[in-house]
Amino acid sequence: MMRTMAGGQMIRTRSKRVLQCMGACSALLILAGCQRPLDWNGQPPHDAEEAAERITAARLSGHIETLAGDEYEGRGPATAADLRTQQYLSDQLAGMGLEPAGPDGSWLQEFGVIGITADVPKHWSFQRGAETLTLNHWDQFIASSGVQRTTSSIDRAEVVFVGYGIDAPEYAWNDYKGQDLSGKVLLIVNNDPDWDPELFEGKKRLYYGRWDYKYAMAARQGAVGAIIIHTVPSAGYPWQVVQTSWSGKQFELPSEGGARLEIAAWVTEDSAADLVRFAGRDLAELVESAKSRDFQPVSLGVTTSLTFENQLTQARTANVIGRLRGSDPALRDEAVIYTAHHDHLGIGTPDASGDRIYNGALDNATGVALVLAIADAFRALPIAHRRSILFLFVAVEEQGLLGSEYYAAHPTYPPGKIAANLNFDGGNIWGKTRDITFIGLGKSSIDAVVERIAATQGRVVKPDQFPDRGYYYRSDQFNFAKIGVPAAFFDTGSDFIGRPAGWGKQQVELYEEVRYHQPSDEFDESWNFEGMIDDARLGFWAGLAIGNADAMPSWLPGDEFEAVRKAALEAVSAP
Ligand SMILES: [Zn+2]
8 A cells, every 4th residue: 555645525426327238248259169158146156155165364465475474575666576576476377277478478477667866956946037035945835857867957947736637528628728838847736726616526526636647747748847736625635744745765667758847846825925916916816716627827027947967876676467368358458457556665764673574474475375276266156258368467566556557558458458456455454344335436337236236245335534634646556547548446345244333444544644655564364354354355256247248348437537538439440
């Protein structure tokens, strides 16, 4: 789990569309050898139920105990322990009879990672005529390199206020209005328009409201720098989170071309107000003017320069991929992809007890165990699923979802042939629940599949229980959504059987306080696997239903990722 830089957001579930018919055999398919329809309205079909019996506490805990053991040294990226982890996963997949599905026919999809440490100066100055305004690093601004070079530099660039910095055709909203912003530094309001439920889904934060979108869009305009204005309500977290998240070594994938900023920065709200006042304007008035489709970029009549040195490091790691091929000749070139990240934080600063190994038992040996157990259930099916099923263990999640970003940039199936991504990041170690937290609820037709199957378990599907943290955009499924693939994250339920209301939330909060990203996230004999078993079986049956359905899942109408899905489907449709 990568829980820093969470975006504050409210989840609103939309009215659900009735899902397409799931996998009823057509006459043609019966001829092709599809034996019987899967009826999920009652109970799971007998064969699928039997296969799911293979998902047991012993199977799950075995993987977790191994991967979270001290000999795996916290599975830090690009370490010997990383290679041992990749080997363990490859061995497990091979042992289950899966086929290697890396791009070169091996189990691995290898890639490089670049680490950048910026030496940001104490002061950043802005000029207006003969006058100068200086902002102080850390307390007033935070800056990082946008380029993978030893120097990042902005030289006497004009500062332009661009409102929200959003170009969203589906909302007929474009803050840039085609203006030439090359060589400029853009000052940007955080979040997306949130005052109207018809615009950007109201209070809910969409991708348009995130810092990564804003920096990428600014670069696409040809800007050399971008400054996001931090406020607690618009970010969902205090300035201190900006400080800690953007200091020290930052990891990213090697650039493959494409526009990049020289410098990506944040300023506090007070400093933004100072800067705008320095330009002879009022920040509140500018922000108000940005709340309109008619907004035009505003040049502040201020220029700025900033140069700093960067230290670069390079490393290599790998995603691990296994496959079970589909049985239907017409659908087997489409895939359902399960993901769980295999990396954690490695060896680091010792805790009070002197422990330096960040074992990452819950985060994310549990998710890896869930996906391995699901793979084992799939291969036990007497009748193979129609679509192919991919089991993808991604690397370098903790430093910014980089393994899934690499896969999404270099997918082994065209995005338009990927039916869905089902992600696991952190399993339930606290017991049976009456619910499942489904992160991504309200976005795609996967909802209906999961709701129907959860009902056969006597469980209900709930949205993110921490809506202010924006988990949908903080785990690996997000990179699949960005290439259009309907994607969701199975998270721990909150309504525990035999426990008082609020107990589940307390356990999660307690974990976050005393174990999350600490050496104490270790395997514990006292963990209760009953809930994790239910979640694994639900995930298995959901993937099976999607793998057998006539049609692939789709985004609900109007979803932020619908347009990119449409393009992906068009790209693979026969001319
Ligand atoms: Zn984590």
